[in-house]
Amino acid sequence: MIRISGLSHSIAGTPILRDIDLTIPRGGITALIGPNGAGKSTLLSLIARLQKIQTGTITVGDLTIGTASDQDLARTLAVMAQSSHVQARLRLSELVSFGRYPWNRGRPGPQDHARVEQALERFGLIPLRDRFLDEISGGQRQRAFAAMAYVQDTPYLLLDEPLNNLDIAAARDLMSLVRDMADTDGRTVVIVLHDINYATAFADHLVVMKDGAIAAQGRPDQTVSEALLEQVFGTRARVEILQDRPVVLV
Amino acid sequence: MSDTALAPARSRRRILPLSLRLWGLLILLVACAAGYMLIGAEAPWSFLLPYRGAKLAALVLVGVALSVATVVFQTLTANRILTPSLMGFDALYIFVLTLMVHSLGATAYANIPVGLIFTINLGSMALLGLLLFAVLLRLARGDMVRLVLTGIVLGLLIRSITEFVQRLIDPNEFQTVQSLSVARFTQVDTGLLALSSLAIGVGLVLAWRLRLRLDVLALGDAAATGLGEPPAKLQRHAMLVICLLVASATALVGPMASQGAGPSSFFGLIVTAIAHVLTPTHRHSVLLPSAALIGGIILVGGQLMAERVFALATPLIVVIELIGGGVFLIVLLKRRAA
Known part of the structure; x- marks a missing residue:
């Protein structure tokens, strides 16, 4: 608590x-x-x-x-970041793998890749994985940040x-994903x-x-x-x- | 935002993998270096090898040091149009030079051993760096924008005092100051070379060890904190590395920005702009070597052209500033459009 x-x-x-x-x-x-x-x-x-x-x-x-x-x-403790602050030009899958940083200090191993893969699947981000963050919608970006917080495994x-x-669609979608993480x-x-x-x-x-x-x-x-x-x-x-x-x- | 989401995702596949591009840059640098050593080699090698070798080493050292420092600085400030020369190192170099020439006279200045001048320069710049982050970083409470703005004002202040002293100076001595106020690669002392390569080597190792942490910092302050990499700590380490690299490079050859003025040293700007085009990635384990190699190529290749093609009619720095101005504009305008 x-x-x-x-x-x-x-x-x-x-x-x-x-x-x-x-x-x-x-x-x-x-x-x-x-x-x-x-x-x-x-x-x-x-x-x-x-x-x-x-x-x-x-x-x-x-x-x-x-x-x-x-x-x-x-x-x-994971903090879901505000998407507006990212200045680096990142692909979505690269962003999500940053969630593993506290565990691998920037040197991802096979289990980190597997974890990211699973998160992309679960958050429905597979079709967007190679997109740059500035090429996707606000709702998709928030979902990517949620996936990043998810793989942090906190x-x-x-x-x-x-x-x-x-x-409303993106908001309900995101809240269901958060609800699912809790449940x-x-x-x-x-x-x-x-x-x-x-x-x-x-x-x-x-x-x-x-x-x-x-x-x-x-x-x-x-x-x-x-x-x-x-x-x-x-x-x-x-x-x-x-x-x-x-x-x-x- | 949402309309660009329809663009095909796979259309941006890299034509060449990044590692291959790095190797390509390395080969290009080696080619430039070989060209610099071999083209027009008419004197005996016993003379040419140390003479050209020292100049080549200085070019590579300075190119690599400033490029790496610029990449780190840009990540730290989250700004692609700034370079560390903003912090007033160049201005300070000219200030110290002016002060010494003014108080000692041009003849006496010429008689000071180069090692001593190097030490004085490195010392004063290290002091400035220390002042900047021991005092200012605390006052600015980790606010990078405020720190950078303070750096600009400090540079302006140093420049104004320098100009004041230059008014008092004898016209002949002023000429000495002016000729020494632009980076030169024409005469390089081997003793200095050893000293500065040691300092720069340490700086490069430290920068390389920061690479993974810098990747995280580029995500923004909040995200970096959440991932266990609080920016304040990292900023201190990175500033130290930047100061070490820029101060040693400047002490070795002089300021890279003409008259220590300008919004930023265009050299670093050109290098990082090219690095982001040739090796488009957020990963510093690619960006740092890529920028280092490009920096070396520009300086060695540029000096080769300046010596062989233009027969030393134009100083290398002037050419770099000219091209840099254009790159600066393009980077600025492209950012607006994006």
């Missing part, structure tokens, strides 16, 4: 996170939701060690962020707003989502944030309500229960 205690963070004097204590259970998908500026992405980037922790501690499994070695962490996987700029491979997934309906549809556990603190958490059907929307997001929207799942009518 991921244990966060006493975590505070401020950027240029403005507090972003205020003394957060949170335990994210092992297994399943935990979604971080909340209004813009609630601190979801900051929290995720601190777990992903993309920013230095100012106060507080985070442990992932039995590793403490900040003291554990980079390699151990990379074998425990018990924990972090995703920061992976559905940005994806159409079939037992990965613990922590994901920042904007759309509450995606969160209630795919996540097992919701953490709702507001103003740098945890506002609510729990199972989706017990967390999302009209009262919560008004209190946390400051908007009045109807919530209907459809097939045992709360759906926000926008």
Whole structure:
């Protein structure tokens, strides 16, 4: 599990996170939701060690962020990258094989190739394997990054707003793949989502944030309500229960 | 984005495998070197071998060192139009030169042993490099853009002071400064050659050992961190390698950018642009040797042309800057279009 205690963070004097204590259970998908500026992405980037922790501690499994070695962490915690940051001209299969880096330090062996091959198959990327990353659609690229995180073979996987700029087909497709990683491979997934309906549809556990603190958490059907929307997001929207799942009518 | 997805996937198969291309480049470099040694060999070999051999070695050393440094620098800054000369090494070289000529006079400067000048140059540039990443890298908090911009401003500052000192200088002494302000391969001291080949050799080994980590860095900071390769650590190592390579090359022959000015040394730019065309890959285990070989070919081949075809009428650097300007424009405009 991921244990966060006493975590505070401020950027240029403005507090972003205020003394957060949170335990994210092992297994399943935990979604971080909340209004813009609630601190979801900051929290995720601190777990992903993309920013230095100012106060507080985070442990992932039995590793403490900040003291554990980079390699151990990379074998425990995968972060699905934002596709916009890749400047190298890469073929899709080359990108996916980078996921094996924490295990082979850039010297892939036969089992690494087999693993990549299997991931390409599973994520439906075989026909695209020789394409360059700038030649495929946004949804295909996100799927490639998901495959890269998959072959990293870590018990924990972090995703920061992976559905940005994806159409409904690509978004549902990606979420099903993430769901499958949690169910079939037992990965613990922590994901920042904007759309509450995606969160209630795919996540097992919701953490709702507001103003740098945890506002609510729990199972989706017990967390999302009209009262919560008004209190946390400051908007009045109807919530209907459809097939045992709360759906926000926008 | 999505309309290009329809392009046939297999149409970009490589005609020649990358390893074969590297061998081709090596053969070309050897051919250039052989041509340089053999063409017009009229003097006895006891004279020619050390005379031409030293010049050839200097050309290859500088070409390889600057090319490798440029590839590493471009990966570090995630920018294909920058070269390490941005960091003000060339400007500093001319500054130190101007200062020495001004304070000692041209005659006294000429009497300083070359080894001492080399040491002073290497020392001052190492100091600048140290300043850049011990102080600035911390101040810039790993922000490469800020670091590079600071480097540019620092170079500008050094250049301005240099110009100020040059105004105070005696016109005859100014001529000395000017003639020494462009890289020369015409006279090379064998002692210096040994010293700098040692330094450059160390730099090359270190760069080669970084190759797999640089591949990961090219994925972006977040992805690199996620794969266990935090950029801050890697940037420090890579900057050290770049400083070592550029400082030793510059101390050996002088600045590669004319007057230490210009947005970037065009030499490194030409080399990496060609390397990306001839060996299109993200892998530094190919890019580094490819750039090194191309750098050697350009300098050795270019000097061969300059000496044999143009009879030393035009300095090699001027030709390189001319071609480099064109390449710079093409790279810049192509990036816009893409």
